[in-house]
Amino acid sequence: MKTAQASIDLIALRHNYLRLKSLSGQQKLIAVIKGDAYGHGAVQLAKALPMADWFAVARVEEAEELIANGIDQPVLLLEGCFCADDLQRAAELKLATVIHCEEQLRDLEQSNLANPISIWLKIDTGMHRLGVHPEQVTEYVQRIERSGKLKGQVGFMSHFSCADDLSHPATLKQIECFSQAAFPYSGPKSLANSAGILFWPESQFNVARAGIALYGISPSLYHSGIDHQLLPVMTVTTRLIAVRQHTANQPVGYGETWHAKRDTKIGVIAMGYGDGYPRSAPAGTPVFINGRQVPIVGRVSMDMITVDLGPDAMDQVGDSVEMWGKNLPVETVAKHIGTIPYELTIKLTNRVARHYMDKVVEHCTV
Ligand SMILES: *Cc1c(COP(=O)(O)O)cnc(C)c1O
Numbered sequence: 312m313k314t315a316q317a318s319i320d321l322i323a324l325r326h327n328y329l330r331l332k333s334l335s336g337q338q339k340l341i342a343v344i345k346g347d348a349y350g351h352g353a354v355q356l357a358k359a360l361p362m363a364d365w366f367a368v369a370r371v372e373e374a375e376e377l378i379a380n381g382i383d384q385p386v387l388l389l390e391g392c393f394c395a396d397d398l399q400r401a402a403e404l405k406l407a408t409v410i411h412c413e414e415q416l417r418d419l420e421q422s423n424l425a426n427p428i429s430i431w432l433k434i435d436t437g438m439h440r441l442g443v444h445p446e447q448v449t450e451y452v453q454r455i456e457r458s459g460k461l462k463g464q465v466g467f468m469s470h471f472s473c474a475d476d477l478s479h480p481a482t483l484k485q486i487e488c489f490s491q492a493a494f495p496y497s498g499p500k501s502l503a504n505s506a507g508i509l510f511w512p513e514s515q516f517n518v519a520r521a522g523i524a525l526y527g528i529s530p531s532l533y534h535s536g537i538d539h540q541l542l543p544v545m546t547v548t549t550r551l552i553a554v555r556q557h558t559a560n561q562p563v564g565y566g567e568t569w570h571a572k573r574d575t576k577i578g579v580i581a582m583g584y585g586d587g588y589p590r591s592a593p594a595g596t597p598v599f600i601n602g603r604q605v606p607i608v609g610r611v612s613m614d615m616i617t618v619d620l621g622p623d624a625m626d627q628v629g630d631s632v633e634m635w636g637k638n639l640p641v642e643t644v645a646k647h648i649g650t651i652p653y654e655l656t657i658k659l660t661n662r663v664a665r666h667y668m669d670k671v672v673e674h675c676t677v
Pocket of ligand 1: 506520524
């Protein structure tokens, strides 16, 4: 009997890629698969996306893993190289890298690379996390070109701070700032993340970068992926391991944080913070079992979660429970927990077996 597992639907993944690609107009679409593809498994997902124009990751080691597994599309390092050795390695692996600061530019100038490298200049258009100031763009471009280590043309990118909020004024300002700063140059330009692709058509340049939406998840707290015709890729299921008759006014779990208001049946689920389900999930956070949602009650333990099945429940030990996925949007679960879906999928631990579904529709024994 399988306990916690994450089923990864590669057909949904490809649907999402193509849907986002069509929403991106004429742009190339980078599939952002950093953080082990937000917990979905980067190598397996990259292999399932032969149509992807590009991949992007956040660490040289993440790119190395893709290349070691035979991925041959271009791979971009979103934050560039963190030291001269990384830059050397990136050039050997033929990665594209980002330059966002003086230190990275100096590493490039002082390097002795085996081959020239593709470079994207990151511009700070208002997020104030990484990037060069718009007024510094000319100087950076000149120095990159003079370094003699540039392959092709300098690309330009920037990142949104508030694009998931459909009415936030910062986004149009960032778009305007980026347009002006990159305007004089003919190299590729990339601004839109998932939220840009879905909500801000003005953010279309030549290259878009989709992370969360690729996994069928909405970047907005007020939508779920299906509102954008995206399909959830990950469904996390586990099993009921106990169904217990419970008496009114009795507590459940560590710290006695919850007491039953009536006689009921408590279900115990084989999933806990040891699997990556947040311990902070409050009572009331839903799980999906036998066609309905039921609330978590009491504290999340390392290996178990207790739910209130209701007095008339017919559920039995061994029944399948969905924590999030096709029947229960991860966006809904994240909202209850006070986090974002990104954090839920990426924090699943190795105890949750990833199971990849492709072409044949697999029969799930419930
Ligand atoms: C992670 C990341 C993305 C993808 O963002 P989503 O909101 O998941 O689409 C795009 N660009 C950069 C620079 C990133 O770091």
